[in-house]
Amino acid sequence: MHRSPNCGARRNGATPDIIVLHYTAMPDWTAARDWLCNEDAEVSAHYLISPQGEVVQLVDEDKRAWHAGAGAWGGVEDVNSRSIGIELSNDGASPFSAPLMDALETLLPDIMARWSVPPERVIGHSDLAPGRKVDPGPRFDWARLARGGMAIAVDPPDARTVDLPAFLSDLATAGYTASTDPDVLLPALRLRHRQGHEGPIDGWDCAIAAQLAARFPVALEARTS
Ligand SMILES: [Zn+2]
Numbered sequence: 001m002h003r004s005p006n007c008g009a010r011r012n013g014a015t016p017d018i019i020v021l022h023y024t025a026m027p028d029w030t031a032a033r034d035w036l037c038n039e040d041a042e043v044s045a046h047y048l049i050s051p052q053g054e055v056v057q058l059v060d061e062d063k064r065a066w067h068a069g070a071g072a073w074g075g076v077e078d079v080n081s082r083s084i085g086i087e088l089s090n091d092g093a094s095p096f097s098a099p100l101m102d103a104l105e106t107l108l109p110d111i112m113a114r115w116s117v118p119p120e121r122v123i124g125h126s127d128l129a130p131g132r133k134v135d136p137g138p139r140f141d142w143a144r145l146a147r148g149g150m151a152i153a154v155d156p157p158d159a160r161t162v163d164l165p166a167f168l169s170d171l172a173t174a175g176y177t178a179s180t181d182p183d184v185l186l187p188a189l190r191l192r193h194r195q196g197h198e199g200p201i202d203g204w205d206c207a208i209a210a211q212l213a214a215r216f217p218v219a220l221e222a223r224t225s
Helices: 029-036 098-115 142-147 164-173 182-193 203-215
Strands: 007-009 018-023 047-049 055-057 063-065 083-088 122-124
Touching: 018 098, 029 047, 047 098, 055 098, 083 098, 098 142, 164 182, 164 203, 182 203
Parallel strands: 018 083, 018 122, 047 083
Antiparallel strands: 007 063, 047 055
16 A cells, blocks of 8 residues: 555646656656655655556545646646646656556546546646656657557648648647747657657648647636536
């Protein structure tokens, strides 16, 4: 039994409608677990998944865990009050283990059903805190989650002409409201939707952003009870 003291009430009666995926950035998952339960750390998450696929619940889902920090997604600025946080044991450079991915694919549908979280609101820490956070990082298999209906993927048929104002507008519509700096947003977008790609913005980045905005515009209304 491992419970974290690093939590509180969700503010303004909010209920979770976002799921945020993280990596621990620590090689030893039990050290990460103990850190998330140490009040000096002032961080936590609802769940931690070990490389062996063990799911440890650290905070009750109706409580506000401390995992998102500064950032935003769509109209949500207090992401902790509106989300469930899942820490995946990973050092940031290695592949995610098969048992960990299997456990995540078992856990996610339950949480999504319990709180009516749609696939487009299963996001990475890097999505809500671009420029500040990169987890769950370039090795995380977002495509696998998308195939299982637990995240989104887009597949634009053609590149677009590069149009920076349209690119920024599309990203804001798709939820990327924490920054307006293209040098910050472009790497964040690629971590999710064009993994491993580098170099200056091109027409495929713009096409991906446009399709995200067209198919998955974020709801901006508050969700409180
Ligand atoms: Zn994180």
